[in-house]
Amino acid sequence: MAFIDYYKILGVSKTATEKEIKAAYRKLARKYHPDLNPDNKEAERKFREINEANEVISDAENRKKYDKFGKDWKHGKEYEKAQYQGQQQSQYQSGQHDFSEHEYSDFFESIFGGRGTSSKQGHYPKFKGQDYHAELHLDLKDIYTTHKQILTVNNTKIRLTIPAGVENGQVIRVKGKGGQGLNGGPNGDLYIKFIVNNRTQFKRDGNNLYANVSLDLYTSLLGGEIIVDTFTGKVKLKIAPETQNKTKVKLTGKGFPVYKNEGKFGDLIITYHIKTPTNLSEKEKELFKELQKAR
Amino acid sequence: MKKKLIAITTLCSHYEIEISFIDALYKTGLIQIVIIEEDQFIDQDQISDLEKMIRLHHELNVNIEGIDVVFNLLEKEKELREELKALKNKLRVYEND
Secondary structure, three states: OOOOOOHHHHHHHOOEEEEEEEHHHHHHHHHHHOOOOOOOOHHHHHHHHHHHHHHHOOOOHHHHHHHHHHOOOOHHHHHHHHHHHHOOOOOOOOOOOOHHHHHHHEEEHHHHOOOOOOOOOOOOOOOOOEEEEEEEEEOOHHHOOOOEEEEEEEEEEEEEEEEOOOOOOOOOEEOOOOOOOOOOOOOOEEEEEEEEEEEOEEEOOOOOOOEEEEEEEHHHHHHHEEOOOOOEEEEEEEEOOOOOOOOEEEEOOOOOOOOOOOEOOOOOEEEEEEEOOOOOOOOOHHHHHHHHHHO | OOEEEHHHHHHHHHHHHHHHHHHHHHHHOOOOOEEEEEEEEEHHHHHHHHHHHHHHHHHHHOOOOHHHHHHHHHHHHHHHHHHHHHHHHHHHOOOOO
16 A cells, blocks of 8 residues: 555645645646546546545644654554554545545545545535446447346446447446435436447448458459358358459348347448459460450 | 426425526526426436536536536537547448458
């Protein structure tokens, strides 16, 4: 556990006045407040840091204690004494923000017993609990069909229905599964962001899938039939004679399911890439020369 | 689906805010108020935004005009993030092509 310099976090000197501390805290809070930095974990962390610092050094009693223990932080005996005294503190109640116990640093907990300071209790109205943000990693194949998944968030099991066709980066809200409300307010919500990993040969753009298919020179020139993979199986395709390189064909309805629109699918767009033969034999070279002359 | 309305008096006592604060938010166009038989209500869909406005006002000392600016910028930021997400997904189609 490392020593935390709360003065440094707030950018004030050790002799800063209450007014200076308040002004520094307000300035940083305006910068890192979660309401102003949605979905920004770094800002969330910084905001927790400055709140913790503010709780300690804006309160005369806590500041005195911190200054005393902080100074002797690296001396083992003093530290142990500080720890012991810290544990003797009565249970502190949550302060300005709805942080749960684990959101305070170990350093803070070792001095103040693990919760917010009591001095500001009762000054704040009921607020909804903190919204939680989580990421759920899924494979593209997983989201081809609607399926159920059980997630464990903060020791609570949540049964989640993941509709087919969710987008990479899409966020869904699970109401009431966030942090506990403050002063009897409702619980926060849980926001789950889907991160879709694509390990298939197909590229996805919205509901459409894209794939590249190699075509040999002779089939592209003379036409024929090939078997290609789609997301759900193989299909036989007719190749028109004299098919050009990078020709695109659309397989209607063979794309990805449309989100929350059961039975509807996007298209699969195939691009042909003509592969010219290599390592030609002498005979082949001669035949190609003849063909060249014929043109 | 019928929307649930919450009485402004209930909100004021729940969040310990003055009715004048709600009124100022309404006048700035930050919230919508529904009036039914002289009683004023707020749609529950607006509660999350209202809480954010209360926090900005109480915790950060942001005034009503400031809240308006913040919400406008947050809305723009949200749109840009959505656009970025869509473009990133589109880019994945062409990567390693």
